[in-house]
Amino acid sequence: MFGKEEFYRIILDNLFDGVYLVGKDKRITYWNKGATRITGYDSETVIGRKCSENLLMHVSESGTLLCITGCPISETITDGAVREAEVFLHHSDGHRVPVLVRVAPLVDEEGNIIGAVESFSDNSITIQERKRANNFQKEAMEDALTGIGNRRFIEHKFRFSLGEAQQLGDQIGVLLIDIDYFKKVNDNYGHDIGDQVLKMVAKTIANNVRVTDFVGRWGGEEFVVVLHNMDQERLIAISEKIRALVGKAQLHTLHGEIKVTISIGAALNSTNDTPDSLFERIDKLLYQSKSEGRNRVSYS
Numbered sequence: 001m002f003g004k005e006e007f008y009r010i011i012l013d014n015l016f017d018g019v020y021l022v023g024k025d026k027r028i029t030y031w032n033k034g035a036t037r038i039t040g041y042d043s044e045t046v047i048g049r050k051c052s053e054n055l056l057m058h059v060s061e062s063g064t065l066l067c068i069t070g071c072p073i074s075e076t077i078t079d080g081a082v083r084e085a086e087v088f089l090h091h092s093d094g095h096r097v098p099v100l101v102r103v104a105p106l107v108d109e110e111g112n113i114i115g116a117v118e119s120f121s122d123n124s125i126t127i128q129e130r131k132r133a134n135n136f137q138k139e140a141m142e143d144a145l146t147g148i149g150n151r152r153f154i155e156h157k158f159r160f161s162l163g164e165a166q167q168l169g170d171q172i173g174v175l176l177i178d179i180d181y182f183k184k185v186n187d188n189y190g191h192d193i194g195d196q197v198l199k200m201v202a203k204t205i206a207n208n209v210r211v212t213d214f215v216g217r218w219g220g221e222e223f224v225v226v227l228h229n230m231d232q233e234r235l236i237a238i239s240e241k242i243r244a245l246v247g248k249a250q251l252h253t254l255h256g257e258i259k260v261t262i263s264i265g266a267a268l269n270s271t272n273d274t275p276d277s278l279f280e281r282i283d284k285l286l287y288q289s290k291s292e293g294r295n296r297v298s299y300s
Contacts, residue, residue: 016121018099021106023115024077026050038099038122040092057090058101072103073116080105080113086123098123143217145195146202154216154224159275161214161226166271173230175223175239176265176282177205180294182221189255196251197260204249205242230268232299239266239297247295261295268300 009030012019018035022028027050031043039056049055051073058066066072072083083103088096099120106115141153149157158174165172179185179201186194198221205223206215214226227238243262251258265285269278285298292298 015119018120019117020046020051021115021117022051022073024113026073026077029115035120038097038120039089055090058087059096060085060087072101073118076103076105076116077113080107089120143202146199146217148202148206148223149214149216151216151218154214154218154226155275157214157216158224158226158279161228162269162273162275162278165228165269166273170228171230171268173225173227173235173238173266173268174278174282175225175227175242176218176279176286177223177225177242177262178264178286178290179221180261180263180290182260185258185260189253189258193251193253193255193258196253197258200249200251201246201260201262204246208242208245209238232268235266235268236297236299239264239299243295243297263289263294264297265289266297266299 012030012032013034015032015034018038019030019032020028020035021030027048028046031041031046035046036042041055046055051067051071056067058071060066060070064070066087072085075081076083082105083101085101086098087101088098091097100123101118101120103116103118105113106117108114141149141156143150143153161172164170179197182194182197185197198217201221202215202217202223205225209215209225209227212228216224218224225242227235243264246260246262249259263286265282265288267278267282267285281300285300288298289296
C-alpha cells in the first residue's frame with residue numbers, strides 16, 4: 001500500500017498539466033512529469049532551485065520579465081489570492097511556449113501561507129484555435145477580392161450604426177457607390193482587369209475615409225460607405241472627394257491606362273428611418289445620379 005504522500009505524488013505525476021510546488025522562499029520542492037514534458041527541464045535540474053532564479057523566464061505577451069516584475073507566485077505568497085495568467089515560458093531547447101498558469105497558496109494547518117502551487121498547461125492549441133477563429137471571422141466579414149468588408153459586414157455595421165445614431169440623437173451618412181459602365185471594362189479587357197479595377201476603386205475609397213467609418217463591397221461593382229457623426233455639408237464634401245479621387249485613379253495595364261468614374265447616392269438618416277427605408281432612399285439617389293449622366297453625387 002502507498003502512503004498518503006506517495007499516493008498524491010503518483011496522481012500529480014500522471015497529470016497532463018505541469019505542476020510544481022515552492023516554499024515561502026520560492027525554492028522549488030516538487031516538480032511533476034507534466035512540467036518536464038512541457039518545459040524540457042527534469043526534476044533533478046530544478047528541485048532545490050528558486051523559481052526567482054528565472055529558470056523558466058516567464059514573460060508576458062509584451063515581453064515583460066515576470067520573474068522580476070509581476071511574478072504571480074510572489075504575489076500569491078504575499079496576499080494568498082488565487083491567480084491565473086497567460087504567459088510564455090522558456091523551454092530548455094530555447095524556444096518560448098505559451099502556457100496558461102494557475103497559482104494558489106499553500107497553507108499549513110493554522111492557515112499560514114507556507115508557499116504556493118503552480119499548475120500550467122500548454123496553451124499553443126488554444127492560441128492556434130483563437131487565431132483560426134479570428135481568421136474564420138475575418139473571412140466571414142471580408143470581401144475575398146478587395147479585402148474590404150463584404151455585404152454581411154456592411155449590413156451589420158449599417159444596422160448597428162443607424163440604431164446607435166438614433167439612440168444618441170446623432171446622424172450617420174450612407175453612400176451607395178456604383179462604378180460607371182463597369183460591364184464595358186469586363187467586355188473590353190476581360191474579368192482579370194475588371195477585378196483589378198474593383199480593387200483599385202475599393203482601396204481608393206477605403207484609404208480616404210476616417211478610421212471610424214466603414215466601407216464594404218455591396219456586390220458586383222457596388223460599394224457602401226457608412227459615415228459617422230455627419231451633417232449634410234460634410235456628407236457632400238466626403239462624397240465629392242471620393243468621386244473625384246476615384247476618377248483620378250488609373251490602372252496601368254498592357255492595354256494602357258484604364259480609368260473609371262463612379263456615381264453616388266448619399267443620404268443622412270432621419271429619426272424615423274429603418275435600415276430598409278434609408279437604403280431605399282440612397283438606392284433611388286444612385287439611380288438619379290446614373291440617369292443624369294453618371295460621375296456625379298445625388299444626395300438628400
